[in-house]
Amino acid sequence: MKLFSCSLVVIMLITVFDAFSQNGNSYVGVETCAMCHKTEKQGSQLSIWQNSKHAKAYETLKTEQANQIAKDKGFTTLAVETPECLKCHATGYNVDQSLLGKKFKVEDGVQCETCHGAGSAYKDMKIMKDKELAIKNGLVVHEKLENFCISCHNVESPTYVDMNIEEAWEKIKHPKP
Numbered sequence: 530m531k532l533f534s535c536s537l538v539v540i541m542l543i544t545v546f547d548a549f550s551q552n553g554n555s556y557v558g559v560e561t562c563a564m565c566h567k568t569e570k571q572g573s574q575l576s577i578w579q580n581s582k583h584a585k586a587y588e589t590l591k592t593e594q595a596n597q598i599a600k601d602k603g604f605t606t607l608a609v610e611t612p613e614c615l616k617c618h619a620t621g622y623n624v625d626q627s628l629l630g631k632k633f634k635v636e637d638g639v640q641c642e643t644c645h646g647a648g649s650a651y652k653d654m655k656i657m658k659d660k661e662l663a664i665k666n667g668l669v670v671h672e673k674l675e676n677f678c679i680s681c682h683n684v685e686s687p688t689y690v691d692m693n694i695e696e697a698w699e700k701i702k703h704p705k706p
């Protein structure tokens with residue numbers, strides 16, 4: 530029974546992380562998304578994200594505190610070089626270089642495409658304007674916030690603090706006006 534529930538959890542985690550997979554599309558980087566998601570009229574997505582901790586998630590792994598946490602967990606690598614840390618703090622660190630656009634920066638941490646999927650095939654205006662088509666081309670939207678956020682905000686985080694998803698969403702939401 531224990532073994533059974535264990536594999537169930539593994540399967541669930543794999544399903545969750547599948548949401549981040551990229552179907553062969555490449556990551557274009559925040560700067561590219563920002564071309565059309567920056568002005569107040571569009572919804573200031575860029576500055577809202579820049580002012581969120583998600584934008585600093587990679588930098589956080591470069592701190593003393595992070596290295597100490599990694600060491601305490603038994604890792605022998607620096608936190609910023611440890612895949613078990615990067616998986617919730619960054620995007621694109623584990624894919625072939627050919628899948629990273631020129632403007633993509635791993636330093637941008639938890640970025641647009643971490644949550645919305647690799648953008649090379651949906652970023653063009655003609656496709657973006659048509660939600661269905663954008664989704665077909667790799668855009669990820671989230672109907673159920675809580676299921677999505679807890680794919681990283683969970684007890685596997687060494688510094689886990691219980692988070693009220695609705696309140697947390699208020700801090701990072703970036704709607705079209």
Ligand code: HEC
Nearest residue numbers: 557561562564565641642645648652653654657658660670
């Ligand atoms: C060439 C301009 C352009 C670029 C580049 C662009 N977008 Fe968009 N995006 C749009 C437009 C236009 C819409 C539709 C907005 C509307 O309905 O008013 C949109 C809609 C969206 C939506 C909302 C989908 C929905 O309706 O729920 C998301 C999410 C999104 N874009 C994310 C991104 C991300 C992430 C990137 C970078 C990988 C990106 N966009 C790049 C123009 C762009």
Ligand code: HEC
Nearest residue numbers: 582583585586589617618639643677678681697698700701
């Ligand atoms: C890919 C993993 C990932 C996903 C998915 C994710 N987050 Fe985060 N989130 C992080 C990390 C990592 C941090 C910590 C960044 C830091 O402090 O450097 C964080 C921090 C935050 C913070 C700041 C917490 C604080 O202490 O002030 C808020 C708020 C937040 N996330 C909300 C959300 C919400 C809401 C969702 C779902 C829509 C979400 N996150 C989805 C990884 C993620």
Ligand code: HEC
Nearest residue numbers: 562566574575578583639640641644669670671703704705
């Ligand atoms: C932590 C995850 C996360 C990050 C990072 C993130 N988004 Fe979103 N975004 C969401 C969620 C969740 C929604 C609401 C449900 C949906 O449409 O997916 C959303 C909605 C949107 C929408 C639709 C707004 C509306 O009112 O229809 C746009 C446009 C968008 N995001 C663009 C961006 C851009 C551009 C970036 C980077 C600058 C970005 N997002 C970063 C999770 C994120």
Ligand code: HEC
Nearest residue numbers: 594595598599608613614617681682685686687688689690
């Ligand atoms: C399952 C996802 C996940 C993993 C794996 C993960 N983190 Fe995090 N990390 C988060 C989230 C979410 C936050 C912000 C909220 C929290 O602390 O739970 C965070 C916050 C942090 C913070 C900031 C804490 C603070 O007090 O501001 C540090 C430092 C950190 N993580 C280091 C690490 C290190 C080092 C590793 C690898 C040993 C790691 N994380 C692995 C999700 C994760």
